Amino acid sequence: MTDADTTAALVDTVRRFARQRVAPVAARHDAEDSYPADLVADMADMGLFGITIPEAYGGLGLDLVTYTTIVEELAWAWMSVTGFLNTHFMVSYLVNTFGTEDQRTRLLPKLACGEIRGAYSMTEPDAGSDVAAITTKAVRDGDDWVVNGTKAWLTNGRMAGLIAMLVRTPGEPAAGDGRHGELTVLLVEKEPGADRHGGITVGPNVHKLGYRGIETVEVSLADHRVPADAVLGGVTNRGFAQMMAAVELGRVNIAARAIGVAQRALDESLGYARTRTTFGRRIADHQAIGFKLAEMATKVTAARLLYRQAAAEKQAGERSDLTASMAKLFCAETCWEVCGEALRIHGGNGYAAEYPVERLYRDAPLMIIGDGTSEIQKLVISRRLLEAEDT
Numbered sequence: 442m443t444d445a446d447t448t449a450a451l452v453d454t455v456r457r458f459a460r461q462r463v464a465p466v467a468a469r470h471d472a473e474d475s476y477p478a479d480l481v482a483d484m485a486d487m488g489l490f491g492i493t494i495p496e497a498y499g500g501l502g503l504d505l506v507t508y509t510t511i512v513e514e515l516a517w518a519w520m521s522v523t524g525f526l527n528t529h530f531m532v533s534y535l536v537n538t539f540g541t542e543d544q545r546t547r548l549l550p551k552l553a554c555g556e557i558r559g560a561y562s563m564t565e566p567d568a569g570s571d572v573a574a575i576t577t578k579a580v581r582d583g584d585d586w587v588v589n590g591t592k593a594w595l596t597n598g599r600m601a602g603l604i605a606m607l608v609r610t611p612g613e614p615a616a617g618d619g620r621h622g623e624l625t626v627l628l629v630e631k632e633p634g635a636d637r638h639g640g641i642t643v644g645p646n647v648h649k650l651g652y653r654g655i656e657t658v659e660v661s662l663a664d665h666r667v668p669a670d671a672v673l674g675g676v677t678n679r680g681f682a683q684m685m686a687a688v689e690l691g692r693v694n695i696a697a698r699a700i701g702v703a704q705r706a707l708d709e710s711l712g713y714a715r716t717r718t719t720f721g722r723r724i725a726d727h728q729a730i731g732f733k734l735a736e737m738a739t740k741v742t743a744a745r746l747l748y749r750q751a752a753a754e755k756q757a758g759e760r761s762d763l764t765a766s767m768a769k770l771f772c773a774e775t776c777w778e779v780c781g782e783a784l785r786i787h788g789g790n791g792y793a794a795e796y797p798v799e800r801l802y803r804d805a806p807l808m809i810i811g812d813g814t815s816e817i818q819k820l821v822i823s824r825r826l827l828e829a830e831d832t
């Protein structure tokens with residue numbers, strides 16, 4: 442088989458898994474907010490936790506375009522299962538791209554097979570968009586770093602065995618300006634599933650509007666000790682740029698996830714509009730509904746092309762912050778809009794949990810918040826446009 446055949450076979454396997462195994466149980470897990478342990482185990486068996494990790498470290502070594510296609514397929518069935526992959530994928534990227542050879546050899550094989558899963562932690566209770574305002578601090582003490590502070594909104598935070606955590610490291614030789622230049626990524630290892638580990642306390646799961654079944658938690662650290670070699674790449678105060686490189690990937694991932702959800706909303710709407718009748722005809726035959734479907738399909742198709750372009754640019758190693766932000770912005774807003782239109786097309790039934798659009802409508806808003814809000818994407822885009830004009 443050629444590489445293209447292998448990739449196509451994996452995408453096909455994931456599509457069947459998403460439609461046959463994930464979609465039928467999504468509503469139950471969503472209603473119960475229950476963790477789908479069996480689905481996570483199946484994803485590990487399929488090698489999905491190592492899709493982009495190089496084969497030399499036990500992964501599948503596939504490209505970003507393939508990864509995002511798989512994310513779209515999974516999100517079509519249930520957005521939450523893509524959450525098990527996203528932060529894990531960002532952490533794997535950080536270790537592979539910036540880690541020391543020792544960190545790569547020790548951590549990537551375990552990440553690739555899903556033995557440990559990754560959580561990505563920048564946000565704090567008082568610092569989200571303004572990343573450089575974080576206050577969690579690590580201070581060197583002999584062979585250890587001693588960490589104190591509170592991190593917020595950790596997706597996979599309880600079940601993760603490895604947290605890529607952005608902390609302040611004042612007193613270390615600064616890289617760049619003060620606020621951004623004294624931030625370091627620590628690779629914090631912990632017992633998966635445990636509420637306590639050393640000085641780490643994992644808080645209760647946040648009760649969320651959507652994106653249920655996957656835990657999002659606060660993690661506090663009180664004099665928690667990590668070894669000196671937990672610093673990503675062995676170099677302090679490079680953390681801001683490292684985390685931003687990973688967030689660019691996260692943005693492309695969220696864009697693909699948004700299109701999976703939007704495509705599902707469109708498919709559900711097409712099915713409903715074909716069968717629901719009012720005033721003696723299918724609602725699809727009322728022009729107002731037909732035009733909605735036409736606009737939804739056009740926007741979803743355009744948005745998909747944009748995220749694929751962003752994925753291809755990042756894969757090629759080109760500077761891709763502009764396209765990644767455009768893809769994140771356009772796909773997230775398209776998803777939100779399309780899910781709203783799907784709800785309208787379903788009339789009262791769109792408000793009922795027995796129809797998938799009710800869940801899609803609750804899941805969609807995360808796309809305009811996570812990995813940088815739409816407002817932050819507009820900031821990145823406008824700065825890049827002006828930068829291009831000024832040079």
Ligand SMILES: Cc1cc2nc3c(=O)[nH]c(=O)nc-3n(C[C@H](O)[C@H](O)[C@H](O)COP(=O)(O)OP(=O)(O)OC[C@H]3O[C@@H](n4cnc5c(N)ncnc54)[C@H](O)[C@@H]3O)c2cc1C
Nearest residue numbers: 561562563564568569570594595596810811812813814816
């Ligand atoms: C379900 C969920 C999962 C998450 N998972 C993770 C995770 O795994 N790891 C992680 O680190 N974080 C995670 N987050 C956090 C997420 O990245 C932040 O919520 C997001 O970056 C926004 O930060 P904030 O909530 O502090 O909002 P704020 O930064 O307080 O912003 C509030 C509002 O002000 C706007 N705003 C802020 N600054 C500006 C500005 N300069 N110009 C214009 N408008 C502005 C924002 O767009 C927003 O509308 C998660 C969040 C959610 C909801």
